[in-house]
Amino acid sequence: MTLVETVDRLFYDALETREPAARERALVAALPAQIALAKAEAPYYARMLAGIDPQAVNGRAALAALPVTRKSDLKALQAATPPFGGLAGVGLGAVAHLYQSPGPIYEPDGPGPDYWRFARALWAAGARPGGIVHNSFSYHLTPAGMMIEGAARALGCPVFPGGTGNTEQQVQAIAALRPSTYAGTPSFLKILLERAAETQSDASSLKHASVGGEALPPSLRRELAQLGVAALQNYGTADLGLIAYETPAMDGLVIDEGVLFEIVAPGSGDPVAEGEIGEVLVTVFNQVYPLIRFATGDLSAILPGPSPCGRTNMRIRGWLGRADQVTKVRGMFVHPEQVRQVMTRHVEIGRARLVVESHDNRDEMTLHCEATTQDPALAAKIADTLQAVCKVRGHVVLARPGELADDGKLIADMRSYA
Numbered sequence: 001m002t003l004v005e006t007v008d009r010l011f012y013d014a015l016e017t018r019e020p021a022a023r024e025r026a027l028v029a030a031l032p033a034q035i036a037l038a039k040a041e042a043p044y045y046a047r048m049l050a051g052i053d054p055q056a057v058n059g060r061a062a063l064a065a066l067p068v069t070r071k072s073d074l075k076a077l078q079a080a081t082p083p084f085g086g087l088a089g090v091g092l093g094a095v096a097h098l099y100q101s102p103g104p105i106y107e108p109d110g111p112g113p114d115y116w117r118f119a120r121a122l123w124a125a126g127a128r129p130g131g132i133v134h135n136s137f138s139y140h141l142t143p144a145g146m147m148i149e150g151a152a153r154a155l156g157c158p159v160f161p162g163g164t165g166n167t168e169q170q171v172q173a174i175a176a177l178r179p180s181t182y183a184g185t186p187s188f189l190k191i192l193l194e195r196a197a198e199t200q201s202d203a204s205s206l207k208h209a210s211v212g213g214e215a216l217p218p219s220l221r222r223e224l225a226q227l228g229v230a231a232l233q234n235y236g237t238a239d240l241g242l243i244a245y246e247t248p249a250m251d252g253l254v255i256d257e258g259v260l261f262e263i264v265a266p267g268s269g270d271p272v273a274e275g276e277i278g279e280v281l282v283t284v285f286n287q288v289y290p291l292i293r294f295a296t297g298d299l300s301a302i303l304p305g306p307s308p309c310g311r312t313n314m315r316i317r318g319w320l321g322r323a324d325q326v327t328k329v330r331g332m333f334v335h336p337e338q339v340r341q342v343m344t345r346h347v348e349i350g351r352a353r354l355v356v357e358s359h360d361n362r363d364e365m366t367l368h369c370e371a372t373t374q375d376p377a378l379a380a381k382i383a384d385t386l387q388a389v390c391k392v393r394g395h396v397v398l399a400r401p402g403e404l405a406d407d408g409k410l411i412a413d414m415r416s417y418a
Contacts, residue, residue, distance in 0.1 A: 012123040015257040016311045023313065027260045030285055031057050035066075037089055038290040044069075044077065044086035045292065060271075063293065064262070068269040068281065070295045071239065072324060074105045075337070084108060089290040099143040099238060102333045102391060107238045109143060110288035116143070116241030117258045118151035118210075121234040124247045124254075126208030127181040129156035134174060134206070136162045136184030136192070137213070137331075141391075143238050144213065144331065148183040157181070164188065171196045171203070178205035185331045186211040186220055186231055187362050193227040203228075210234050210245075213331030215319060215415070220361040235319065237296055239289065240282050244316055249308040252315035259284055261314065262293070263302055266323035269293060277301045279323045280316075297323050325411040327356055329363045329392050336410040338389045339367070345385050348372050351404045354394070358415040365394040370401045 011017055036054035038045035048067050057063055069087070077085030083098060083106045095108040096115075109115045127133055133152040139145035139161055152159045160177055162170045162184075170192055182189050189209055196203035209224065209231040216233050224231045232246040235253055243261070244253035255261045262281040263272050272278040280296045299322060303315040325336045334354065343349045350370035357364050367386055371378060379396040386394045 009128075010310065012120045013257075016120075016254075016313065018312060020306075020312050020314075023257075028059055031059075031063060031260070031283075034283070034285050034290060035292065037287060038292055041089040041287075042087050042290060043081070045290070047086075049292075060262075063260070063283070064264075064269060064271055066269075066293055068264075068293045068295050069291065071105075071237075071297050072295075072326070074239075075103045078106055082106075084289070087289060087291065089287050095288065097143070097146065100141045101143075101238045102338065103335055105238075107143060108288055109146070110286075114150050114154035115288075116147040116150060116236065117256055118147050118234065118236065118242050119154040120256060121232075121236075121242055121245035122148070122151050122155060122157070122181065122183070122210050124245050125181065125210035125232040125234075126230065126248075127152065127155055127157055127210070131157055131181055132160060132177055132179035133157045133181045133183055134160045134162055134170070134177075134179035136164060136170065136182065136188050138164045140164075142332075147236065147238075147241070148210070152183075167191060167195050171199065171201050174203045174206060175201045180205055180207055182206050182209040182211075182229065184209075184211065185213045186216045186224065187214060187330065189229065189231065190220065190223060190227070190361065193224070193229065197227070208232075212236065214328060214363060217358075217361065217416075223361070233318065239291060240284050240294060240296070241286075243280070243282055243296075244318075246318075247307055247309040247311060251308055252303040253318050254307050254309075254311045254315050255313045257313065261316075263300065263316075264295075266299070274302045274304060277320055295323075297326055299323055321413070325409065327411055327413045329356055329365050329390075329394075332390065332392050334365070334390050334392065334411065339410040341389050342367065342382065342385050343369075346371075346378070346382055348378055349382070350401055351406065353404055353409060354411045356411065356413045356415060363415070365390075365392065366397055367394055368397050368399055368404060370404050371398045372401070374398050374400075 032054045035057045039049045099107045135148045137144035212234040235244045236242040242256045260283040263278040266279045280298045299320040300316040348371045352369045383396045
């Protein structure tokens with residue numbers, strides 16, 4: 001993709017500033033071919049869209065009549081038809097990597113630059129050709145690290161693949177390599193900057209950050225700014241790639257140019273009125289994984305008018321919670337099914353509830369378990385199982401039988417992002 005050449009170089013390309021009507025025409029014009037591709041190449045969509053004439057899907061109203069595919073259904077679909085549930089539009093020989101996200105859910109990627117389209121978000125956050133990107137997203141199992149890797153390389157930015165953890169080594173690398181942009185979770189950026197200050201290590205080269213995987217509350221954004229880094233949010237998934245991204249205007253998240261975006265009533269496929277909170281649905285124009293009306297389970301709402309930054313695509317308020325009990329802790333999705341897995345591995349557990357909180361802008365999760373014994377050794381074993389199943393460390397508190405609410409809720413997200 002050719003970057004737009006302007007005096008101030010604010011925009012990644014000319015697509016970002018085109019007339020909204022021209023954008024809408026282009027998206028709608030691309031729909032029939034994408035529907036036809038999905039029907040022809042992906043067995044799942046051949047079944048789901050049987051009887052649908054792709055040429056008739058020529059507008060948003062026709063798209064809204066198509067069935068919804070839910071992320072929450074992928075685990076069962078993939079178990080029945082491994083590895084991708086019949087949703088891939090290419091054979092395995094055309095897949096570059098296979099990733100595993102919590103669930104577990106498996107995702108493909110394909111060859112070529114910036115497969116997940118994250119270069120646009122990095123550009124908006126301040127990354128520029130030649131500037132080093134310090135990438136603290138995980139390279140292990142999930143595609144987060146490679147999402148940024150591909151985007152940075154498409155921009156001409158060398159990458160330091162820091163991954164997660166190893167705080168001391170990452171601080172040393174920042175001082176030695178002088179990266180200009182950080183990519184990763186905002187909570188880990190705070191950890192790195194505070195450790196650099198404690199050890200008198202120079203992290204002053206870091207000026208920009210593209211952060212995701214968890215919420216960026218205003219209090220944490222202010223703390224990062226006080227530490228010298230302007231942090232802007234990106235919003236994407238392993239299935240879809242980039243969905244939306246924050247710009248320096250910090251007034252909502254701008255929808256990516258490569259997706260057709262909808263907000264629908266949770267649990268349905270019916271579009272809601274502009275400004276109303278609903279579930280995020282995305283259609284991507286991707287041959288490898290041609291997802292049509294893919295329900296993320298995330299809640300958001302469309303903001304009126306264009307962004308003050310000059311980009312003309314629609315904006316959303318950002319992540320406003322989940323339409324189900326699935327939540328994200330330190331960048332990893334945690335599912336109710338995983339809580340059930342922990343329970344089934346320990347016969348001593350009756351009811352259980354995973355409580356997610358934020359302390360000093362760091363996610364913490366505690367599994368409260370009704371158990372037949374209050375033995376600390378049992379709590380330690382359950383904690384080990386929790387980490388093994390969810391890939392996130394958590395605490396375990398043992399309760400007596402009957403102490404937890406009998407309301408069927410397995411995950412309670414108590415975080416506030418004010």
